[in-house]
Structure formats: C-alpha cells, structure tokens
Amino acid sequence: MNFTLLDGTIINNNTQPYFIAELNTSHFGDVELAKEMILKAKEIGVDCVKFQSWTPETLYSQTYYLENPIAKRFVKKYSLNNEQLKELAVFCSDNGIGFASTPYSEQEVDFLLHECNPKFIKVASMELNNLQFLEYIGKTGAPIVLSTGMGSEEEIVRAVNTIRNTGNENICILHCVSIYPAPDELVNLNYISRLKSLFPEQAIGYSDHTEDDIAPLASVALGACLIERHFTLDNKKIGMDNQMSTEADEFEKIVSKCKNLKTVLGEAKREVTPEEFEQRANMRRSIVATQEIKEGQMITKDLICAKRPGTGLSVDKFTSVVGKKVNKDIQKDCVIFESDIV
Numbered sequence: 001m002n003f004t005l006l007d008g009t010i011i012n013n014n015t016q017p018y019f020i021a022e023l024n025t026s027h028f029g030d031v032e033l034a035k036e037m038i039l040k041a042k043e044i045g046v047d048c049v050k051f052q053s054w055t056p057e058t059l060y061s062q063t064y065y066l067e068n069p070i071a072k073r074f075v076k077k078y079s080l081n082n083e084q085l086k087e088l089a090v091f092c093s094d095n096g097i098g099f100a101s102t103p104y105s106e107q108e109v110d111f112l113l114h115e116c117n118p119k120f121i122k123v124a125s126m127e128l129n130n131l132q133f134l135e136y137i138g139k140t141g142a143p144i145v146l147s148t149g150m151g152s153e154e155e156i157v158r159a160v161n162t163i164r165n166t167g168n169e170n171i172c173i174l175h176c177v178s179i180y181p182a183p184d185e186l187v188n189l190n191y192i193s194r195l196k197s198l199f200p201e202q203a204i205g206y207s208d209h210t211e212d213d214i215a216p217l218a219s220v221a222l223g224a225c226l227i228e229r230h231f232t233l234d235n236k237k238i239g240m241d242n243q244m245s246t247e248a249d250e251f252e253k254i255v256s257k258c259k260n261l262k263t264v265l266g267e268a269k270r271e272v273t274p275e276e277f278e279q280r281a282n283m284r285r286s287i288v289a290t291q292e293i294k295e296g297q298m299i300t301k302d303l304i305c306a307k308r309p310g311t312g313l314s315v316d317k318f319t320s321v322v323g324k325k326v327n328k329d330i331q332k333d334c335v336i337f338e339s340d341i342v
Helices: 031-043 062-067 071-078 082-094 106-116 131-139 153-164 191-198 214-221 248-265 274-283 315-321
Strands: 018-022 048-053 098-103 121-123 144-147 171-176 203-208 226-230 286-289 304-307
Touching (some): 018 248, 048 106, 062 071, 082 098, 098 106, 106 121, 121 131, 153 191, 171 191, 191 203, 203 214
Parallel strands (some): 018 226
Antiparallel strands (some): 286 304
16 A cells, blocks of 8 residues: 655655645735745645645635625635745745645646646545546546545545546545534544455555544544644635634644654564563563572472573473573572572
C-alpha cells in the first residue's frame, strides 16, 4: 500500500504521517497573507499547503447567486486566480514545502497539473458522486487525494472504482465528516479501519474538522498515513471556515504529537531490542543455591531457587539441572553458572 506523490515521495503505513495544511479561504484572497501562511506552515513542520482552485463561475450556478446575491461577492473576494495560484506554487517550491489545490472544473485540473507542479490533486467531498469529473481526473494519472464526507459507503466504493477503472490506482482515501467544526460524537474514526479493509491496496488518511487534537492523534493510531487540517494565522477573524481553523502554535503541537505517536506505535511484530537484551542481565532470574552445595553433590529441587540477577544459569533450565552434579563448591544464596554443572 503506497501512495506516491508527483515528486516521488512515498506515503504508507511505515512512513511518518504526511501533514497537509488546508488554507481554504483563511488567506482572505490576499496573496501576501497566503505567503506568510506558507512560511509559517513550513516552520511548524507541515509537509504541504493546500489551496482551493475555484472561481465564482466554477463553484456555484447563476440560480444560486440569484437566490443569494451577496454570495458571489464573497466567492470572488476569497478566490485566487490562475496567476496568483501559480505564484504561490512557485513560492512553495522555492521555500521547500509542497503545494496542492482542490480544482472544481476540468480546466482547473489542467492548469494545476500543467502550470503549478502540485504534489497531488485533491478531490473535495462534494465531488464524490460527480463520476464524470472523477473519471477525468483519474485519466490524468495524477496522484489523487479523495475526501469522502457526506458519502455513503456505496458512493465511496463507486467513486474509488470509477478512478481505478481509468487505470489510476494511486489514490489516498480520506475519512471525512463534512461538518465545520465536527463534534467529537460524530467523527466516527473507527470507519478508518473499515476503509482499510475495503481498500487494502489504497492509502487511507483523515480530513480533520475537529477543534482539538484527539481526533488526529487517534486517526494515526488507527492507521491514517495522511492528515489534512484547516490552518490559519488568526482564527478570531470572521471568514468562511476561518474560526474553526487551527492556529500555528496548536497546529505545530498536533504535528509533533502525531509524529511522536507514529514512532511509539512501531511495527506489528515482536522484536527484543538490544536495549532490552541488556536488561535481561539485571532483571531476569538465575538459578541460585538455597544452601551450600558440595563439589560432586547432585542437585535436588530443594537445593535451588530463582533470584536476580540473570547473569547465571537461566531459570528456564530449572527442571533440566535437577539430577545433575556440580563440579565445585557452591556457597549458599550464590548464583549457579552453566560452567558449574557437570
């Protein structure tokens, strides 16, 4: 199970969780603020920043704008045009952090792939049943991060299969609950395990809309190898999703904790470390004489017991030494060694 980014980076269960800072509209359409956010994201250990590639024309219909006249002004204000997106993509590259964006039209997909060098194409939850669009993105061969918010299991399976049928298997599927913010009782992180069983060949991640660190930490413990979370420099500003976005200090703690947790989790195999082997000498028991044993005397059960340290004859040899003789005098309460047995 590998998810491979366009730059060759591999993400799987053996790698540290890959962190995406979702900037969404928290840049408020200001390119300089977006650059400041990129630099801060890089500083706190984020792997990739993600934008939204939409315009008033690609996001909503005229029907919606007629019913919500003010909406078009907000969408236009908070959107980034192609020139701005490319500028930010170059800025990310120059500063050693990944760039990605969520397109809402075929033209935006093409622009991202041909002009912006993204790490992957992010597909929003709202596109889960937009099969023609999924097929179009799949045919590009680009790595796809697919969010699954608002989708039934049937819709998730159908969406993944639609992409797979294009020959594109390079998909990371994100468990997601599309509520902003998402209350803990609705997050249902155990579904990550279900996704792993449904799609054993795909990487599984988590798109987080909660406001504390419990969910991202738990998602890593359940096997999420990619975490997306909304990021802002100031969540007190009024904006579309800005108030539920995470500020830099807290985001940095979440990244650090998740990476530490991944280290603590280790692997699903039992291996005695060299450090533990060293502890055996101190903490395990050896066979010890309960009283003085004379040279040539036969060992009986009542002549031996088990005590620390573990530097002598191992206690798991207890039964096998009964009936054997010693080749030297053994003092009471002293460890018996392999070399002391005939």
